[in-house]
Amino acid sequence: MARADLLFLKNFKKSKATVFGFGLKSVILISKVFNLAFAGILLFSACNSEQGGKVSVEPDKITFTEHIAPIIYKNCVFCHRPEGIAPFSLVTYRNVYRKKKTIAEVVSKGIMPPWPADPSYSHFVGERILTEDEKLLIKYWAQNGAKKGPEEAMPELPTFPEGSFLGKPDLTLWLDSVVLDAHSLDRFLTIKIPFEIPKDTFVRAVEFVPGKDNLVHHMNGHLLNYKEQDKKNVFDGSRIADLQSPKYSEEFQLLKMYNDDGTEPERVHSAVNYLPGVYPTLYPEGLGGFRLSKIGAFVANDIHYGPSHKNSVDRSHINVFYSRKPPDRPTFELMLGTNGQTEIVPPLVVPPNRVVTCRTKGVVPEDISVLTINPHMHLLGTSFKAFGLTVTGDTIPLIRIKRWDFNWQYFYTFKNPVKLPKGTMIIVEGVFDNTANNPFNPFDPPRTISDKNRTMKTSDEMFQFIITWVPYQKGDENINMETFLEQVTPTTSEQ
Ligand code: HEC
Known part of the structure; x- marks a missing residue:
């Protein structure tokens, strides 16, 4: 079957899918394999209205529960829910109805969901992209009364794991509290997170979990592995450096991160990264991972706190997941x-x-x-x-x-x-x-x-x-x- 046919099935979902003898699920699976760009081509060829596009549903039949909620739940509520990182929730009909114009605008311009990489060039894990069909559905829904639709068609709200996306961590390390004053501007800090564990081990993944108010905008962290004889007290020194014009060596000094003799410990770059709304990186077992020595410190390098509108305290933490053996293929x-x-x-x-x-x-x-x-x-x-x-x-x-x-x-x-x-x-x-x-x-x-x-x-x-x-x-x-x-x-x- 030609690619275009498969995508045709995708766009016209249930009704046509069964005609061709495919279950809906397999159709979606198959079409996932192909480049989303084909969906654009198909729509373009189906396009015959003055409004510049046609969708599989007549515009005035588009409803929230049947057509819009599934798109929002799949692509938006990860961030736009009460506990999410976005400034407002898009969980209920009222939430979405109130913002319908802005939503239609930001999705048609490709601003939301935020995914800067061009999907017609390359594809990545966890990408969030709306098809042209989905963008049009939202646009026409907003323009045609933004109807609610039958209650029973409402999809279930996805559930999101709390505390960790990767499961139960082997080690949890807390960052020192960061106090932010009301009306504070952007702040860039370096935070040391020292630890001592019973013995050297290997790490498969590290996950950064921001404090509950989601004040952390991003962070890039590395790991310092000390040799036991080189570092008497890894807990010594300040934990937080707030230098106006940071030079890395000054921070190293202030946070007492050098070995006792002034040399540098082993450093694992990009051991943990965080950006709101992004899943932590986890490679298949055996691929990647690194050594974690008995004495060490994670360093949240250049952790960025966005402006705060009230007095608040951030308490973020790091989850560490061990692997049973050294990585077969270190990165x-x-x-x-x-x-x-x-x-x-x-x-x-x-x-x-x-x-x-x-x-x-x-x-x-x-x-x-x-x-x-x-x-x-x-x-x-x-x-x-x-x-x-x-x-x-x-x-x-x-x-x-x-x-x-x-x-x-x-x-x-x-x-x-x-x-x-x-x-x-x-x-x-x-x-x-x-x-x-x-x-x-x-x-x-x-x-x-x-x-x-x-x-x-x-x-x-x-x-x-x-x-x-x-x-x-x-x-x-x-x-x-x-x-x-x-x-x-x-x-x-x-x-
Ligand atoms: C990865 C997290 C994330 C996802 C996924 C996401 N958003 Fe957002 N959204 C944000 C954040 C954070 C803001 C506020 C800051 C900004 O505008 O970048 C925002 C802002 C918005 C705004 C306000 C824009 C403005 O100019 O006022 C709208 C509307 C919106 N999002 C709609 C959506 C819709 C619809 C989806 C899904 C199709 C979506 N977002 C998916 C994080 C997300």
Whole structure:
């Protein structure tokens, strides 16, 4: 059966699916395999109305319980529920009805659900994207009276695990309380989370759980592993550093993170990352993971607290999940661009009133399998693209972000590891807009902004691409990186 036919089934769900002898479930499963872009093509060909699109239901028959709630429950309530990280809930008909115009607008523009990566370029674990059909359903519903529909058609609200997405942790470590005053502005702190455990072990995953008011905007953490003889008291020193213009060495000093003799302990980069609304990374057993020594400290490096409107206290914690054995295939990290292993051309210095495109390139020294990537820029960034160019001239797409959004910087894990053969050139392109037209420009009037201060402050710029990889093994392309998500992703009663 042709692809278009399958998608036709998807868009016209129940009625047509049975005609072709497919159960609804298998139809959805099959169509998931194919690129969402095909859905767009199909709709376009079905498009014959002046409103610029046609959906499978007549516009005035669209109701909340039958058509809209399933979309909202699948794509929005993870964040938009009373305990979620979004500022308002979209759980009930009234919730959604009240916001219908804004909702129709933000979904049609692709602002919500927040997923900056272009799905016509590459696919990742946990991606949240609405099809054109779904966007139109919402739009026409909002324009045609936003009817409620029959009560009995209302899908069940998905349930979300509390405390952890990964299960029962082996070790829970609490960060010191952070006190935020009413009307406080953004704060960037470094927080040390020291520990001592009975013996050295291995870690499969680490999960950051923000305090209940969701004040943490993002955090990037690494792990320090000490040798027993090198560190007398890991609990010594301050736990929180709040330096205005942080230099990493000063923080290291203040938080007493050096070994007793002043040397640096072993550091595991990106041991734990957090961004609101994003599942923690968990690779299939044996892939990734790292050593955790008896004495160590996690360091929430540059943990970002958003502005607070009332006096509040944040108490976040970290869940650590052990693995029974050392990782079969430890992961490696490659960092391109700012603070990384490759040069930026032209250097990242953006004069006022200019739009500058920067590139950075690196060659892959052996066959590798890319698991996760993290594009990073600050407020001048407007678009980002990374791809591999093989020695035979083939292009391997990694990620394209057409509209960069500083607030939604994911660590993107590929659905299947992506093989980059030896000699592949990884090419990364970022566009930086330092004109007054850029609404996120931190300065008015614009001033020269660069990555030269190495402060990593939001108002300075960065251009970075981090790749987490393992040496390639035959069959890596078939590893399903999404297995864990299937366990925890809420399913609505529709599917
Ligand atoms: C990953 C978490 C997340 C998901 C998923 C998500 N949102 Fe949001 N949403 C937010 C946050 C946080 C804000 C407030 C800050 C912002 O605008 O970025 C927001 C803001 C909004 C706003 C207000 C925008 C404005 O300009 O006032 C609307 C409307 C909205 N979301 C609708 C939706 C809808 C509809 C969906 C699903 C199709 C959705 N969101 C999915 C996190 C999320």
